[in-house]
Amino acid sequence: MSDTILEVTDLKTQFYTERGVVRAVDGVSFDVKQGEIVGLVGESGAGKSVTTSSVLRLIEEPGEVVGGEVDYMGRTIVGFEDTGEELVPRDEMLTEAQMRDQIRGNEIAIIFQDPMESLNPVYTVGGQVKEFIELNRDLSGEEAKEEAIEMLRRVGIPEAAERYGDYPHEFSGGMRQRVLIAMALGCRPNLIIADEPTTALDVTVEGQILELVNDLQAEFGTSFIWVTHDMGVVAEICDRVNVMYLGQIVEQGPVDEIFHDTQHPYTEALLNSIPRPDRTVDDLEPIEGTMPSARSPPSGCRFHPRCPDAREPCREIEPAFEQVAETADGAAHRASCLKHEEVGYWEAEPLEVEVEK
Amino acid sequence: MSVTEALADVEMGETLLEIEGLTKHFQSDTGLLAGVFGSEVVEAVDDVSFEIAKGETVALVGESGCGKSTLARTILQLIEPTDGRVAFKGVELTERSQREIRPLRRDMQMIFQDPQSSLNPRMKVGQIIEEPMKAHDMYTKTERRERAKELLERVELKREYYNRYPHEFSGGQRQRINLARAMATDPDLIVCDEPVSALDVSVQAQVLNTMRDLQEEFGFTYLVISHDLSVVRYIADRVAVMYLGHIAELAEKEELYENPKHPYTQALLDAIPIPDPRSRDARGTLEGDVPSPIGPPSGCRFRTRCPSLIQPDELDLSPDDWSQVRRFTRAVQRRTFVPEYPDEDAGLPVGEITDAVDADYFPEGRPDGEAGDIIDEVCRSIADREWDDAQKLVTERFEEASICATERPQYTIPAEFGTGDHDVSCHLHRDDAI
Numbered sequence: 001m002s003d004t005i006l007e008v009t010d011l012k013t014q015f016y017t018e019r020g021v022v023r024a025v026d027g028v029s030f031d032v033k034q035g036e037i038v039g040l041v042g043e044s045g046a047g048k049s050v051t052t053s054s055v056l057r058l059i060e061e062p063g064e065v066v067g068g069e070v071d072y073m074g075r076t077i078v079g080f081e082d083t084g085e086e087l088v089p090r091d092e093m094l095t096e097a098q099m100r101d102q103i104r105g106n107e108i109a110i111i112f113q114d115p116m117e118s119l120n121p122v123y124t125v126g127g128q129v130k131e132f133i134e135l136n137r138d139l140s141g142e143e144a145k146e147e148a149i150e151m152l153r154r155v156g157i158p159e160a161a162e163r164y165g166d167y168p169h170e171f172s173g174g175m176r177q178r179v180l181i182a183m184a185l186g187c188r189p190n191l192i193i194a195d196e197p198t199t200a201l202d203v204t205v206e207g208q209i210l211e212l213v214n215d216l217q218a219e220f221g222t223s224f225i226w227v228t229h230d231m232g233v234v235a236e237i238c239d240r241v242n243v244m245y246l247g248q249i250v251e252q253g254p255v256d257e258i259f260h261d262t263q264h265p266y267t268e269a270l271l272n273s274i275p276r277p278d279r280t281v282d283d284l285e286p287i288e289g290t291m292p293s294a295r296s297p298p299s300g301c302r303f304h305p306r307c308p309d310a311r312e313p314c315r316e317i318e319p320a321f322e323q324v325a326e327t328a329d330g331a332a333h334r335a336s337c338l339k340h341e342e343v344g345y346w347e348a349e350p351l352e353v354e355v356e357k
Numbered sequence: 358m359s360v361t362e363a364l365a366d367v368e369m370g371e372t373l374l375e376i377e378g379l380t381k382h383f384q385s386d387t388g389l390l391a392g393v394f395g396s397e398v399v400e401a402v403d404d405v406s407f408e409i410a411k412g413e414t415v416a417l418v419g420e421s422g423c424g425k426s427t428l429a430r431t432i433l434q435l436i437e438p439t440d441g442r443v444a445f446k447g448v449e450l451t452e453r454s455q456r457e458i459r460p461l462r463r464d465m466q467m468i469f470q471d472p473q474s475s476l477n478p479r480m481k482v483g484q485i486i487e488e489p490m491k492a493h494d495m496y497t498k499t500e501r502r503e504r505a506k507e508l509l510e511r512v513e514l515k516r517e518y519y520n521r522y523p524h525e526f527s528g529g530q531r532q533r534i535n536l537a538r539a540m541a542t543d544p545d546l547i548v549c550d551e552p553v554s555a556l557d558v559s560v561q562a563q564v565l566n567t568m569r570d571l572q573e574e575f576g577f578t579y580l581v582i583s584h585d586l587s588v589v590r591y592i593a594d595r596v597a598v599m600y601l602g603h604i605a606e607l608a609e610k611e612e613l614y615e616n617p618k619h620p621y622t623q624a625l626l627d628a629i630p631i632p633d634p635r636s637r638d639a640r641g642t643l644e645g646d647v648p649s650p651i652g653p654p655s656g657c658r659f660r661t662r663c664p665s666l667i668q669p670d671e672l673d674l675s676p677d678d679w680s681q682v683r684r685f686t687r688a689v690q691r692r693t694f695v696p697e698y699p700d701e702d703a704g705l706p707v708g709e710i711t712d713a714v715d716a717d718y719f720p721e722g723r724p725d726g727e728a729g730d731i732i733d734e735v736c737r738s739i740a741d742r743e744w745d746d747a748q749k750l751v752t753e754r755f756e757e758a759s760i761c762a763t764e765r766p767q768y769t770i771p772a773e774f775g776t777g778d779h780d781v782s783c784h785l786h787r788d789d790a791i
Contacts, residue, residue, distance in 0.1 A: 207627070211642045256635065
């Protein structure tokens with residue numbers, strides 16, 4: 001359980017647009033251990049999907065990974081060295097061909113939000129699962145087909161053998177998402193990156209998928225990075241959580257600590273702003289304002305213009321991402337907030353928060 | 358007498374909108390070939406009745422395809438109902454022509470889910486908000502301008518935004534502009550179709566709070582359509598849960614969430630992930646998909662997925678035996694139970710099938726009597742590779758003979774919380790009905 005399989009250190013990804021450079025991911029560090037589900041949460045524009053795409057090196061023009069390290073079980077997915085003038089990729093960084101043949105699919109698979117976009121409408125569902133398995137595992141055509149049917153059955157497709165020849169449009173949204181999971185699992189990857197896989201689904205279907213993930217994880221020991229904006233889903237399935245805001249991780253820790261020993265005001269505010277299904281809340285406390293553009297992030301702490309706890313130093317000093325609290329099992333609980341630093345936060349005056357709605 | 362004169366004065370708490378037996382069936386195909394092959398009927402909304410009092414918020418919740426949006430549009434007469442009646446402030450909308458209803462529309466406004474596409478990008482914010490006032494010939498030009506600016510302030514935007522274009526605003530701000538537009542004609546009823554589901558969580562809360570404040574101030578009545586049970590718990594007074602065109606359950610909010618009686622509502626509430634890792638538990642997940650609204654299940658529409666299907670009277674099984682029979686039924690219907698047939702066409706001796714079935718589904722012994730006979734017959738069909746027969750048999754004898762399939766349930770039971778009634782469309786509660 002405790003072996004680290006993926007380690008991301010100070011990852012930076014930028015997009016070069018006509019209106020300036022967007023620092024979509026700006027110094028993100030986290031890791032994934034064997035067999036755990038790691039959550040990546042945040043609102044739209046936080047940089048969650050860019051982070052996961054960067055990990056798989058799927059960033060395309062005009063974007064580019066410009067710094068940081070991504071290490072997957074001793075192999076360098078992203079690695080740079082400083083020549084004195086600029087950062088250049090190190091020699092041991094995997095080539096594009098190596099990424100394709102050795103990493104994507106068979107070691108790290110990714111499941112996207114929209115299953116209709118990810119399935120080819122002109123090929124049969126079974127055929128696509130089979131092709132995926134053939135490409136990523138040493139199985140002959142007939143074996144691959146059997147494995148494909150078995151995987152479809154495992155993810156709960158009724159009459160799997162009969163429906164093997166159906167086309168994607170003949171499946172409901174929930175079933176298509178199951179097909180993607182079957183595809184990903186069929187390749188027996190070590191790590192699955194699930195990018196909002198249940199967001200477009202109805203709540204009962206989401207329940208089915210989460211149940212399925214729990215079962216499969218117990219059986220195959222697969223690790224997951226679960227990207228979502230839904231704190232309910234996080235609470236339900238994640239072991240550890242990374243909370244992102246404007247291209248950075250602001251808080252990181254075991255799931256229970258994130259919810260019950262919250263250390264960053266943004267996480268706190270996020271939790272206070274969500275309506276609860278399990279109890280009647282009289283007044284929600286919304287987070288004031290909207291997320292600023294990643295093109296020109298606020299100075300100091302990026303959350304300070306919206307932060308209910310902001311004080312004078314928050315405007316100037318960029319908080320460090322550091323261990324802030326003890327956890328029950330010794331896992332790290334980090335947060336980047338000046339409250340936890342010796343920079344005169346507590347002596348300073350609160351900032352007047354003036355935001356536009 | 359014109360329609361506007363016929364409008365009754367409705368005080369707070371009195372019935373503003375009355376819906377009775379409202380039904381909307383669509384022809385699935387109206388093309389040329391439909392005439393040749395006949396067309397299928399999509400039963401989007403079927404025999405729905407409820408009332409909304411002035412000043413309250415009623416929510417229609419349900420999963421995609423349950424008919425909640427169709428119901429709302431049919432209520433507003435944006436879609437012509439197939440059957441049933443709708444009365445707004447005492448005026449029978451269903452008996453009036455579109456032309457006659459038109460002046461009433463200033464009292465019934467609507468806001469839509471997608472704040473992106475519901476605002477005309479070529480119009481300035483001010484024009485957008487003035488549009489409904491202009492359409493209903495309200496106020497002078499100067500008054501409209503002043504009112505639009507005032508409305509911007511009411512929804513917590515700035516007066517200066519009057520001259521800006523929609524693209525300059527974020528999703529949450531656009532939804533506020535939508536609200537201002539809906540309020541412009543000072544309506545009684547605002548129908549909100551997924552008002553916050555396109556917004557980020559933190560912005561959702563802002564808009565929901567504004568909606569609530571405005572209701573308190575102006576006494577609006579909201580009919581909110583949503584798939585999000587958490588949002589509904591926050592803003593609604595009463596909640597109607599829809600499933601496949603029927604209302605499964607309707608009760609005051611606290612009653613519905615704390616004392617849900619319909620197995621579908623229970624499954625729905627059970628399925629929502631609770632934002633607290635300490636309340637993780639084994640959730641009963643609902644199996645299968647929502648059936649097609651073309652030829653939907655008879656009786657209770659939820660029965661094909663219901664974990665509490667009532668056994669047919671002639672079976673007389675113990676609850677345990679019945680639940681094993683249900684498990685067996687599902688396995689046969691979904692063909693998850695697949696014996697190893699020797700080759701392409703050959704069947705198997707029936708003994709092998711019965712042994713396997715007994716081991717997997719009836720380890721305590723197969724039930725006797727009627728149920729046992731049916732299971733025997735199913736096993737014979739499976740042995741002969743006649744899967745269609747086997748599926749038909751379990752469906753007809755175990756499911757369609759149930760009261761859940763033969764009668765549509767509609768009961769009202771006493772509520773435990775609050776003061777209102779509790780409507781539940783489930784035969785499990787037939788003995789509690791008042």
